[in-house]
Amino acid sequence: MNKALEIKNLSVAYNGRPALEGITFSVPKGAMLGVVGPNGGGKSTLLKAMLGLVRPQTGTVEILGRWVDRRVRKLVGYVPQREDVDWNFPVSAFDVAMMGRVPSMRPFRRPTARDRELVWEALKTAGMERLADTPIGGLSGGQQQRVFLARALAQEAQVLLLDEPVSGVDAPSQHEIFDLLHRLQGEGKTVVVTTHDLSCVAERFDLALLLNRRVISLGKPEEVFSPELLNEAYQSHLMVLEIGGRTVAVEDGNPKHRG
Amino acid sequence: MVTPNIVVDYLLAPLEFGFMQRGLLASVLVATICGILGSFVVLKRLAFIGDALAHASFGGVALAFVLGANIYLGAFVFALATALGIGAISQRGRVSSDTAIGVLFSGTFALGILIISRVESYTTDLFGYLFGDVLSITESDLWTIAALGLVVLALVGAFYRQLLFVAFDPTVAAATGIPARALEYLLLALLGATIVTAIQAVGIVMVVALLVTPAATAYLFTSRFHHMILASVVVGAFSALLGIYLSYYLDLASGAAIILVATALFFVTLALTGRKLSARRVAS
Numbered sequence: 001m002n003k004a005l006e007i008k009n010l011s012v013a014y015n016g017r018p019a020l021e022g023i024t025f026s027v028p029k030g031a032m033l034g035v036v037g038p039n040g041g042g043k044s045t046l047l048k049a050m051l052g053l054v055r056p057q058t059g060t061v062e063i064l065g066r067w068v069d070r071r072v073r074k075l076v077g078y079v080p081q082r083e084d085v086d087w088n089f090p091v092s093a094f095d096v097a098m099m100g101r102v103p104s105m106r107p108f109r110r111p112t113a114r115d116r117e118l119v120w121e122a123l124k125t126a127g128m129e130r131l132a133d134t135p136i137g138g139l140s141g142g143q144q145q146r147v148f149l150a151r152a153l154a155q156e157a158q159v160l161l162l163d164e165p166v167s168g169v170d171a172p173s174q175h176e177i178f179d180l181l182h183r184l185q186g187e188g189k190t191v192v193v194t195t196h197d198l199s200c201v202a203e204r205f206d207l208a209l210l211l212n213r214r215v216i217s218l219g220k221p222e223e224v225f226s227p228e229l230l231n232e233a234y235q236s237h238l239m240v241l242e243i244g245g246r247t248v249a250v251e252d253g254n255p256k257h258r259g
Numbered sequence: 260m261v262t263p264n265i266v267v268d269y270l271l272a273p274l275e276f277g278f279m280q281r282g283l284l285a286s287v288l289v290a291t292i293c294g295i296l297g298s299f300v301v302l303k304r305l306a307f308i309g310d311a312l313a314h315a316s317f318g319g320v321a322l323a324f325v326l327g328a329n330i331y332l333g334a335f336v337f338a339l340a341t342a343l344g345i346g347a348i349s350q351r352g353r354v355s356s357d358t359a360i361g362v363l364f365s366g367t368f369a370l371g372i373l374i375i376s377r378v379e380s381y382t383t384d385l386f387g388y389l390f391g392d393v394l395s396i397t398e399s400d401l402w403t404i405a406a407l408g409l410v411v412l413a414l415v416g417a418f419y420r421q422l423l424f425v426a427f428d429p430t431v432a433a434a435t436g437i438p439a440r441a442l443e444y445l446l447l448a449l450l451g452a453t454i455v456t457a458i459q460a461v462g463i464v465m466v467v468a469l470l471v472t473p474a475a476t477a478y479l480f481t482s483r484f485h486h487m488i489l490a491s492v493v494v495g496a497f498s499a500l501l502g503i504y505l506s507y508y509l510d511l512a513s514g515a516a517i518i519l520v521a522t523a524l525f526f527v528t529l530a531l532t533g534r535k536l537s538a539r540r541v542a543s
Contacts (some may be wrong), residue, residue, distance in 0.1 A: 051434040073436030080430050089302060089427050090482050099424045103435040107417040135482040155435060 003065065004029045004159050004190035005050065010059030012042070012049050018213060019045045023059065025209065025218050027192065032185045034201030034221070035194040037211035038234050043194035044081065046211065047161045051078055063159060074103045077152020079145065079162040087137040093147045094132040097123050100154030122153035126180060142173025149180065159190045166195060178204050198225060273507045282394040283503055285401055286517060289460040290469065290495030292408045295415055296453040297474030297495070298488045299446060303426055307357060308345065308447070310467040311364035313454045315341035317371035317463050320388050325374055330388075331403045331455055337367055338451035346444070391462030391514025393503065404456045411449050411456075422446060423484055460499075461514035472521040473498060479525075479532045494524055 003026045010023040020042045027033050035043050048054045050061050052068050066072050077100070100122065101115040111119075123129040126146040136144060145165050152160055160181075166174040178200060181191050195201060201208050201221055208224040210216040216233040217224045273279040300309050316334035323333025341363050348363070349356035375385045387395060396404075415422065424432045425442045433439040450470075457466045477490035502517030509516075 053430060053434055070436040073434065076434070078431050078434040080428070084430055085428060086302070090478065090484050090487050091423075091427055092483055095423075095483060096427070099420075099427065099432075100435075102420045102424045102432075103437055105420055107421070111420075151431075 002029050003027065004031065004063065005192070006062040006065075007050065008060045010046075010049055010061065011057045012045055012054055013057055014045075020049065020056075021214050023211075023215055025215055027190060027207065029064075029190055030185065030188050031207050032181065032191045032205045033193070033207040033209055034205040035192065035209045035211055036196070036198055036201055036233075037216070041212040041233070043211055044163050047078070047163050047192070047194060050161065051076065070103075074155065075158045077149075077155050077157030077160045079148045079152060079160070079165055081163045082141065082144070082168055087144070089136065091136050092133050093123065093128055093136060093139065093143075093150075094119065096136055096147050097128075097132075097150040097154045100151040100157075103155060118156065119150075119154045122150040123147075125153055125183075126150040127176070140173065141169045142177060145169060145173075145177055146180065149177075153184075157189070160184065160192065162191070162193045164194055164196070166197065166200075174200070198230075201225075269508075270504070273504065278394050278396075279503070279507065281396050281398065281401055282513065283500065285396045285404055286393050286460050286499035286503055286513075287496045288401075288404055288408050289457045290473070290499040290517075291492050292411050292453050292456055293466075293469045294473050294477075294492035294495040295488050296411065296450055297470040297472075298477065298484065298491050299422070299426055300450065300470050301474040301478055302484075303446075305450065306467060306471050308342070308360055309450055309454065309470050311345070311360045312338040312341055312447075312451050313458065313463045313466040315364045315367040316451075316455060316458060317388065318367035318369075318374075319371075320458070320463075321371035321374035321385060324385060325378055329403075331400075331407070334455045334458060335407075335451060338454055339448060341367060342447040342451055343444075346447070387462075388458050389463050390512065391458075391460055391465060391517075393460045393513045393517075394506075396459055400459060404459075407452050407456045411452050414445065414449060418442065418445065461517055465514055465518050468518045468521065469495065472518070472525050476521070476525045476528045479528045495521065498524060 005027040007026065008024050010020060011018065012020040023046065035046065037043055045054060049056050050063070050068075051073075052061070061068055063072050063076060068076075097119045098111060098115070101111060101119065105111070105115070120129060120132075123132055126149050128143065128146050128150055131139060131143060136147065139147065149160070149162075149165075162181075165177055169177065174197075181193065182204065185191050193205075202225055205221055207218065208221040209218045210224050210229055210233045212233045212235075217229045274283075300306055316338040319333035319335070319337030320330050322328075322337075323330045326333075344363050345356060345359045348354060348359040354362075421432075421437055421442055422445075424437060425439045426446075429439050429443070453470070454466050457469055461469050473495035474487070474491040476494050477487045481487040481490050498521035499517050502520045503513055505511055505520070506513040506516040
C-alpha cells in the first residue's frame with residue numbers, strides 16, 4: 001500500500017450548510033501536499049474530517065491503508081490553528097512535546113527512558129531543545145509551531161497534518177518551518193499543510209490541492225495554479241496577474257486567520 | 260516577647276480537643292484534594308460549574324438527611340446527576356451550557372431548601388452543610404472524606420498525563436486517539452466527589468472558593484502544571500490550618516476564616532507578582 005491518505009466521496013455539512021462536497025483524492029506516501037483555497041472553502045474542515053473530529057455525512061477516509069481507528073491515530077500528527085490553544089497554560093515546551101507520548105502510555109505509567117529520548121530527539125529535530133524549559137506562552141509564534149511539530153514527531157507520527165502553520169508567523173520563521181517540513185519529508189513522512197501562501201506551495205511543495213468545497217484540482221503546483229483553475233476556486237476573490245513571465249496571485253480582503 | 264515555647268503552646272493547646280484534631284485533619288485533607296482538582300478548575304474555567312455542583316449537592320444532603328441515608332452519598336449522587344444533566348441538556352444544543360447550569364443547580368438547591376423547611380427540627384444541623392462546620396466533623400465523616408479523597412487522588416494519578424493533555428489541547432488529544440470526551444466526564448465526576456468532601460469543611464456556599472482561590476494563587480507564580488498543583492495544595496492546606504487556628508482563638512466561623520485566609524493570600528500574591536503576570540500576558 002503506497003497511499004498515505006485515501007479519501008473517497010467525503011461530504012461534511014455544518015447546520016445543514018455544505019462545507020465539503022464529494023471530496024475524492026489520494027496522497028502517496030512521502031509526499032508534501034499544500035491545500036489552498038479561499039476562506040471558508042473547507043481547508044480546516046478537510047483536516048478535521050480526515051481525523052474524525054467532525055462527522056462526515058458521506059464518504060470514507062483511509063490513512064496508511066487502514067480505517068481511522070486508535071492505532072492509526074497514533075501515526076497521525078496534527079498541528080491545529082493557533083487560536084485553538086490556550087497559550088497561558090502552565091506547561092513548558094518539553095511538557096508539550098511529552099504530550100506526544102501520551103497516546104502510547106498506559107494509565108499509572110510514568111514516562112520511560114525511551115519516551116524521554118524520543119521527546120529530546122523531536123525537540124532537537126525541531127530546533128527547540130535549548131528552549132525546552134521555556135513556558136509555551138513565552139515563545140514566539142514560530143517557536144510555538146515548532147514545539148507543536150515536535151509533539152507530533154515525539155508521537156512517532158508518519159503523517160503530519162498542519163492547519164495554517166505559518167499564519168501569524170514572521171517571514172524568517174515561516175522559512176524555518178517549511179525547511180523543517182522538507183527535511184521531515186526527506187525522512188519519509190507524509191506532510192499535508194493548509195495555507196494561504198500560494199507562492200510558497202508553488203516553490204516548495206510537490207503536490208497542491210485546490211479546494212473550494214469541492215476539489216477543483218489536484219496535481220503538481222505548476223499544473224494546478226493555472227489562471228483558469230485559480231479563478232474557478234477563488235471566483236472573483238483572487239486576481240491572477242502575469243508579471244514578467246511569473247504568475248502572481250493576489251487574494252482580496254482576506255483576514256488571514258480564517259479557513 | 261514571643262518565645263518559641265509560647266508559639267508551640269499556642270499551636271498545641273487546641274490539639275488537646277478531639278474535635279480540633281479531627282477538624283484540622285479533615286480540613287488539610289480537603290484542601291489537598293481541592294488544590295489538585297482546583298488547578299484543573301482554574302485552567303479549564305470550570306468555576307461556575309463547580310459552584311453549581313456544590314449547590315446542587317444540597318438537595319441530596321437534605322434528602323439523605325430526611326431519609327436517614329448517608330449524607331455524603333446523597334450529596335455525591337446529586338452532584339453527579341447534575342453534572343451529567345448539564346452535559347446532556349447542553350449537548351442538545353438548544354440552550355447553552357451556562358444556562359443549563361443555572362437552571363439545574365438552582366432547581367436542586369431549591370429542592371434542598373424546600374425539604375429542610377418541612378423538617379424544622381433538623382435545620383440547625385443542615386445549616387452546618389450550607390456554611391461549613393469543620394469542628395463538628397465526626398470520626399466516620401473523617402473516614403468518608405479520606406476514602407473519597409483517596410479515590411480522587413488515585414484516579415488523577417492514574418490518568419494524570421491524559422487529563423493534562425486533554426486540558427491543554429482537547430482537539431489534538433482527541434485526534435491522537437485519547438478518549439477526550441470520557442476524560443472530560445471523569446474530570447466532572449472527580450469534581451463532584453471533591454466538592455462532596457469539602458461541603459462540611461467550608462460549606463456548600465463557599466466550596467468553590469476552596470477550589471478556585473488556592474489554585475488561582477498558585478497559577479500566579481508557577482509555570483508548569485505539576486508545580487501549580489503542588490503550590491495550590493500547599494497554599495490550600497496552609498489556609499485551612501491558619502483559618503482553623505484563627506477561628507479557635509478569635510471565635511470565628513471556621514469555614515469563613517479558611518476562605519478569608521486563602522483570599523488574603525491570593526491578593527498578597529497578586530500584588531507581589533503583578534509584574535510577572537503582565538509580562539506573561541504581553542508575551543502571549
